[in-house]
Amino acid sequence: MLKFQVCGLESGEAPFVLRNAHLVGADYIGVRSNIQYEDGAINCQKRTTGPAALALQVEVPEVGEMTLQTCLLPDRVEPYILTLELARHRLMLLLSKQEDWMMFDLPLDHPAMKRAATAKSLFVEALNRINEPEEAHRLSMDCLAAAIDASEELALAHAELLYRRRLEAGQFHRGVFGCGVGLAQATDPIRSSLQSNFDYMVLPLPWCQLQPTEDSYDWTAADSWAEWAFRNRMPILAGPVLSFDRGVAPDWLAVVEHDYETMRDVLYEHVEKVVTRYRNVVTLWNVVSGLHANAGFDFTLDQLMDLTRMAVLLIKKVQPSAKTLVEVTQPFGEYYACNARSIPPMIYADMVLQAGIPVDAFGVRLLMGRPTDGQYTRDLMQVSAMLDRFNGLGKPVHVTAAAVPSEPIGFEPEPMVNGPEGNAKGTPVHPPDGNSGYWRKPWSPLVQSHWLEAFYHIALSKPYIDSVAWLDLADHDQTLLDHGGLAMADFKAKGAFQRVTSLRKALHADSAAARNSPTSA
Numbered sequence: 001m002l003k004f005q006v007c008g009l010e011s012g013e014a015p016f017v018l019r020n021a022h023l024v025g026a027d028y029i030g031v032r033s034n035i036q037y038e039d040g041a042i043n044c045q046k047r048t049t050g051p052a053a054l055a056l057q058v059e060v061p062e063v064g065e066m067t068l069q070t071c072l073l074p075d076r077v078e079p080y081i082l083t084l085e086l087a088r089h090r091l092m093l094l095l096s097k098q099e100d101w102m103m104f105d106l107p108l109d110h111p112a113m114k115r116a117a118t119a120k121s122l123f124v125e126a127l128n129r130i131n132e133p134e135e136a137h138r139l140s141m142d143c144l145a146a147a148i149d150a151s152e153e154l155a156l157a158h159a160e161l162l163y164r165r166r167l168e169a170g171q172f173h174r175g176v177f178g179c180g181v182g183l184a185q186a187t188d189p190i191r192s193s194l195q196s197n198f199d200y201m202v203l204p205l206p207w208c209q210l211q212p213t214e215d216s217y218d219w220t221a222a223d224s225w226a227e228w229a230f231r232n233r234m235p236i237l238a239g240p241v242l243s244f245d246r247g248v249a250p251d252w253l254a255v256v257e258h259d260y261e262t263m264r265d266v267l268y269e270h271v272e273k274v275v276t277r278y279r280n281v282v283t284l285w286n287v288v289s290g291l292h293a294n295a296g297f298d299f300t301l302d303q304l305m306d307l308t309r310m311a312v313l314l315i316k317k318v319q320p321s322a323k324t325l326v327e328v329t330q331p332f333g334e335y336y337a338c339n340a341r342s343i344p345p346m347i348y349a350d351m352v353l354q355a356g357i358p359v360d361a362f363g364v365r366l367l368m369g370r371p372t373d374g375q376y377t378r379d380l381m382q383v384s385a386m387l388d389r390f391n392g393l394g395k396p397v398h399v400t401a402a403a404v405p406s407e408p409i410g411f412e413p414e415p416m417v418n419g420p421e422g423n424a425k426g427t428p429v430h431p432p433d434g435n436s437g438y439w440r441k442p443w444s445p446l447v448q449s450h451w452l453e454a455f456y457h458i459a460l461s462k463p464y465i466d467s468v469a470w471l472d473l474a475d476h477d478q479t480l481l482d483h484g485g486l487a488m489a490d491f492k493a494k495g496a497f498q499r500v501t502s503l504r505k506a507l508h509a510d511s512a513a514a515r516n517s518p519t520s521a
Contacts, residue, residue, distance in 0.1 A: 002044040003079040004054060004070075007137035009040065018042070019057035019435055020067050020376045022337035025050065028389070029344045030337030041079050051075075055334065057376060057437050058086065060141065063148045065437040066377045067332075081133055083140035084126055090147040091123055094154065097385060101158045112157055115150035119143050151381035155458060159384070162461035171463060172511045175199045175235055177504040178469030179486070180401060182476035183209060183221035189491050190473055191228060197501045200235035200283065201225075202400065202469045205274060206478070207243070208250040219277065230281045237400065237469065239286030240327055241274050242267060242311050244296025257297055267307065271314050279319040286363055286400055287311045290329035292348035294341050295373070304343065309357050316358060326352055327363035327400050330374030331386050346389050353393065362390060363400035366455075367471065367481045369436050369443055370409050375481070377404075377437030384458045387465070396466045399459055403471035403484035406448040406494050409436055443483075449495035456503050470500060 002023075006016050016037055023031035023044055031052045034045040046052055055069035070085035071092060094116060098104060106113050122143035129135045166172060179194060180202035194201055203225055211217050229236050243249065256262045275285070288311050291304050299307070308326060315322050328345045336344045343351070349362055366383065367375045378386075390397045441447050452470070459468050475485035486497040 001075055002046070002052060002054060002073060003077075004042040004044075004082040004085070005079040005133055006037070006040055006042060006082055007133050008083070008141070016040075019437075020334065021054070021056040022334050023052040024055050024069055024334075024337070025052050026072065027344075028333060028346070030334055032337055032340065042082065046075075053089065054082075054085075057435075058083075060145050060148060062440075063145050064377065064379065064439045064441070066379050066382075066439065067334075067437065068144075081130065081136055081140065083137045083144060084130070087119070087123055087126065087140045087143040087147060090144060090151060091119060093381065093385070094119075094147055094151045097151070097158075097381065098154060100388075101154075103154060103158055106154075106157065110153070110157065112150050112153035115146045115153060119146035119150055122146060148379055148381070152379055152454075155381045155384040156454060159458045159461035162463070163457060166461065166463060167510050167514045170511070170514055172460075172507060173466075174508075176460065176467050176507060177500065178202055178237060178467055179473045179500075180204060180469060180471050181225065181473050182478050183225065184478070185474060185476055186221065186224050186228070187491070191232075193487075193491075194473055195232055195234060197497075197504065198473075199504070200237055200467070200469075201229060203229070203236050203238045203282075204478075205239055205241060206248050207253075207270065208248060209478075210274070211250055211270065214250075214252045214255075217273070222278075226278055226281045235283040236278075236281055237284045237286060237398070238278060238282040240289030241271050241285065241287055241315070242291075242307065243289040244294075245290055245329070246296060249296055260299075260303055263297075264307070264310065268310060268314065271311050272318060275315050275318045275322075279322070282319075282322070284323045284325060284361075284398070285315050285319075286327050287315055287324045287359070289327035289363075289365070291326075292328065292343040292345055293330050293335045293374070294339060294343070295335065298341060300341070301343065304348075305351060305355055308352060309355060312357050312359055323360045324358075325361040325363045325398060325400070326357075326359050327365055329365045331364055331366060332374070332378065332382075334376075335373055349390070349393055353395070359395070361396040361398055361466070362393060363398050364390065365401045366399060367401065367403050367484070369405045369438065369484075370481055371435030375436065377439055379439065380454055380458060383455065387459065387462055391462070391464050395464075397462070397464050398466055399468040401469060401471040401480070402452075402455060402459070403481045404439070404448050404451050405443045405481060405483040406445045406485075406496070407483045408438070408443050409482050445494045445496070449499045452496045453499045453503065456500070460507070470496075 018037050021035045023033045025031045032047045036043050051072040051074050053070045053072050057067050059065040068086050071089045122139050126136045126139035177198050178200040179198045333344045336342050368377045472485040474487040474491050475489040487493045
């Protein structure tokens with residue numbers, strides 16, 4: 001069993017709360033376990049043998065509240081000091097990526113190198129005080145803050161280097177910046193802004209809205225967007241066509257949940273109808289989304305792969321010229337630690353390729369800042385390292401939806417009986433940001449815009465990433481992430497809108513200059 005001592009808790013403070021706690025094994029694969037906090041210690045009872053790392057959400061002053069992890073550790077009776085092991089892993093990650101990226105030639109006065117030196121010094125001090133847990137904890141927290149700073153600075157420095165190389169090599173095409181919309185947002189201001197400021201649109205096709213009842217389809221909203229895009233020559237990334245996420249698959253589908261053959265026939269018919277209707281206007285199809293998490297219905301491994309194959313091949317049959325992608329929705333894969341019938345994200349992607357499924361690309365959905373599975377906050381180094389795992393697939397990658405909120409998001413609990421802790425509707429009142437975490441400072445329009453700029457620099461520096469789309473142009477009721485739009489629901493622009501449009505203009509201008517330079521000729 002793994003055991004971690006939690007230090008720094010003064011008497012009278014609120015009890016320590018486990019948030020997004022799970023174990024991770026080799027190759028970032030979740031390990032099933034039972035994790036509990038009791039008497040100042042976190043006890044992790046694994047269901048497998050071998051070393052494992054503990055990942056959980058931790059608040060680090062001046063850095064944020066994010067999911068961090070320890071190194072892979074062997075079982076032992078004596079508890080590990082939690083913050084010391086979190087600091088050890090971050091230093092190892094920093095050195096590992098510095099080697100992978102060949103970034104050892106940074107000058108000593110570079111912010112990444114200065115903060116790394118501070119972190120190393122603090123870690124040595126913490127090790128020397130390991131017999132004084134509270135002091136070791138204090139030094140480890142300072143070390144962790146410095147190491148996270150250093151790793152993010154390194155990720156941004158590496159991104160700047162690769163971004164310039166991509167520009168000089170002319171690797172950017174015109175369709176880099178995309179944005180999603182809500183089907184009900186077909187207003188002139190949104191359409192005008194979408195056309196003027198983005199290279200393509202992401203057209204959602206939520207099954208529950210297209211086919212609210214088993215016997216009827218309602219194409220009105222999707223048709224309106226498709227016709228507008230066709231008239232205005234706006235490329236479309238459409239989908240996902242199949243997704244079993246809550247609130248996406250129609251409720252009536254549960255009737256055939258336990259009859260796979262009937263379910264498969266229903267899915268086949270739906271895919272065929274959607275693709276046939278929009279095959280003349282869609283540039284790229286998001287075929288299936290999040291099947292690897294297997295959270296909506298209880299499919300077997302073989303059935304998950306069969307559905308992926310069926311959907312891709314059917315689209316190729318209906319629209320032979322179609323380009324297709326399979327979307328990974330929870331790329332850090334923590335869901336695998338508690339769902340035995342799911343598939344780790346990179347293993348799923350590799351299985352798709354090994355099965356010979358003719359997919360043209362992979363999609364990555366990266367949403368953070370909401371207290372739900374797969375949307376807990378991570379730092380920039382973790383994001384960059386996660387994207388690097390897609391490099392070995394040999395397929396282009398599209399960030400199909402990226403977003404963080406412009407204000408904290410709280411719990412959305414089930415209704416309860418009115419009481420002293422309830423509001424007029426009987427719903428418990430929770431403070432915002434109760435479980436989702438935040439980056440640097442609690443989410444705000446300014447923090448959202450800074451995160452967007454940093455993320456786009458990192459994502460667009462990766463040679464294998466073809467495009468990046470923001471989740472929503474404007475906030476709306478059907479979104480996957482509340483307050484995640486580039487504008488308010490009334491289309492009042494947030495700071496993130498100016499950031500992304502400025503990045504697009506700069507990229508296109510720099511790309512044109514690179515193409516016209518004497519060296520490119």
